[in-house]
Amino acid sequence: MSDDGPAIASSIVTTLRERGSLLPAIDTIERIGLAGRAIARRRAERTLIEDISLDTLQSLDRLLEVDQSIGQTRFHWLRSAPEAPGASNLVGLTERIAFLRTLEIDPKLQMRISSGRWDQMIREGNATPAWLANDFNASRRHALIVAQVIKLGQKLTDDAVSMFIKLMGRLFSQANNRKKQRQMDCRPDTAKALRMFLDTITALQSANDYGRNALEVLDQKVGWHRLLRMKPELESMVEGNEASPLVLAAEQYATVNKYVGAFLQAFTFQSARRHDPLLAAISLLKRLHAEKRRALPDRVPVTHLSQADRRLIFGEGRPDRRLYEIATLAALRDRLRSADIWVDGSRSFRPIDEHLMPRATFTTMKDEGRLGLGVHGDGVAWLAEARQMLDFNLKRLAHRARTGKLEGIRLEAGTLIVTPTAGEVPAAAEELNAEISDMYPMVEVPDLLREVHDWTGFADHFTHVRTGDSPRDVSAMLAGVLADATNLGPKRMASASKGISAHQIGWMRTFHARSETYRAAQACITDTHTRHPHARVWGNGTTSLSDGQFFRASDRAAKRGDVNLHCGSEPGSKFYSHLSDQYGYFSILPISPTESEAAYVLDGLFDQDTILDIQEHFTDTGGASDHVFGLFALIGKRFAPRLRNLKDRKFHTFEKGDIYPALSNHIGAPINATLILDHWDDLLHLAASITTRAVVPSTILKKLSASPKESQLAKALRELGRIERSLFMIEWYSSPALRRRCQAGLNKGEAAHKLKRAVFFHERGEIRDRSFESQAFRASGLNLVISAIVHWNTVYIERAVTHLRDVGREIPDHLLRHISPLSWEHINLTGTYTWDSEQHLPEGFRSLRLPAWLRRAA
Structure with a gap:
């Protein structure tokens, strides 16, 4: 089942032809499709809720009413769960999960309707605020809430497990940092101890050289009592240096204890191993937290722990509760990440086989x-x-x-050494680049986006979440995209714009901006750019590169951001993007800076x-x-x-x-x-x-x-x-050609980072969005606007080159390969954004800025 208009119309035409019927007019086919889609939606809604009791449906309606105990609707409360890792936030997630279970909505209801129809229900529910859901008829409203309850159960489960994994990782990271800090703090004492050790060796050497009594010389040169006074300090220093990460992590047990009981009680863990000792240990910890007992029993499951951890836990004879619990939770974290253990009701934390295509399908293929x-x-x-x-x-x-x-390679002492590849740009290409850059027309960024839309129709791909219609207010849609790309945000974009209100931008973003519509709009621009004749100068669209770009996080987003010391000491996120050899962006994703880009x-x-057929891919x-x-x-x-x-x-x-x-x-x-x-x-x-x-x-x-x-x-x-x-x-x-090709590809990505930094300039270029979805919108908007700039520049590069050739200039293609479409000096990215201005462009294009001699030649 599909909600896609063209697919429905095509199906109607095929069916009528199979029956030998005359095809009606296009508007009749459209009305048939719309009526059929409406019938299919109502049927799916009834199928989803038909076995749910009246009392349960009434409890679902109450989710849309303001609950005085929390000062908001439960519907909003469930959908606004905290994302920053923290003990109280994890407890808050488990409370929401427990609340959802009281509604007694069976997740298996999802299987009653097709995946396409289910996805459509989820998209509509995501875009629907509580006040608007109240206006729906009962069947649609109840189906929407049931779908959201099932989806939220899966999402909150995934979020809670992910937060637990982050908290445990942070626990051991902070333990290692404390160890390093303590080592730094005791550096003066270490220097003092080393000096005494050197004096002791010198005294013993002197005694040995002259045949004197070693203890007498040692007492005379160093002082026996001085050595004895240093013993406690040395023992403390040695103990601190040899401290296990587990022992240091257990120092924060009070913080872990705030959330671990609620977390373990909230979920059922499964394992592929029969009689898994880790599951037995988790069951034991659940019982201890439920009964509020402090001491461990004499016998506990231990085979899930390393020998080193066991020695620490049983160092005093009886097992240490804090060490045992932290070690068990660390083991749980590792095995959740590897899918060796999974969680009932989760979509992300499932066995690996459930992520892959069905085995029977694979065997048949x-x-x-x-x-x-x-x-x-x-x-x-x-x-x-x-x-x-x-x-x-x-x-x-x-x-x-x-x-x-081997060209550019030498063999030294049995080791191959590569001579760095020189990537110099010919002087003639640099001169030509400067000349063409001066010929770009001056343009405001709203006008640039509107012109690229006129050429490509990319904004039409931001279809309405329910009707599938293109946006009626293209200017508001473009303003929302630019708000993401410049990091200004919708409200501030409205205040900085003429002709667009905050309500218009908000409506477009709520009902038209989604990950799939951003992806469709991106594909539209990239495909048009790929087909442009001048883009073939840079490549044939079969190679690409990918790289991450770090952006700092501030305010509330900093609590959710991670720190990668290679990117500095401040938290942030990476935008990991893919770029074709023709400068066409086709993918972007926000990722944690601590994650491997691989x-x-x-x-x-x-x-x-996109239509790109990538065969070779470069990375660093x-x-x-x-x-x-x-x-x-x-x-x-x-x-x-x-x-x-x-x-x-x-x-x-x-x-x-x-x-x-x-x-x-x-x-x-x-x-x-x-x-x-x-x-x-x-x-x-x-x-x-x-x-x-x-x-x-x-x-x-x-x-x-x-x-x-x-x-x-x-x-x-x-x-x-x-x-x-x-x-x-x-x-x-x-192959020196391979080395040069890879270097040239990566250079394009590094140059594009500068343009991204120039566009993403508001709020000092810092990310302030807490949720992954909001950060994904920022990244997608940035990619889309950069792609529009690249395509706009490409169009005018071709027009400039054509003009130069028309006046007799000889411009070989090997020089054009070095002319990048990543310039932005001619684009006004700041100031007041005007969206309702009428542009009268001759033949649909702006006039090039020509120097005097070119104007005379023309």
């Missing part, structure tokens, strides 16, 4: 040869081919290294709807891992990261390393081919689930890399990735 992957269905054949290729390429690399035939590299290649070192190399090989795309410290990375071989003597310093552990073959079908199942979009790649990659004890599937994928990384490194050493 494989038997019918419809997987469409980049590897053979036969693992033995693929490994034989990989073995032969790797052996041949390594021997050729070794020979060329010995004979000095997990998100593949997301952008699949979570987008942060986006590279053996797991990513393995997945790229499986799905049939090429991964080409710029690897830092390449000389320290090893080749992994099938053969013994001594058959490549010239590369002996570079040979690492051998490939475990047996492990790959044992899990070949699992690897194909994983890759097919990604290519069919059954699972988001980052979801699986984060789970595979999270467990302290790597799963067999993760190990097999790593082994396959080692093969691909070894082949890639060989080509990197052998």
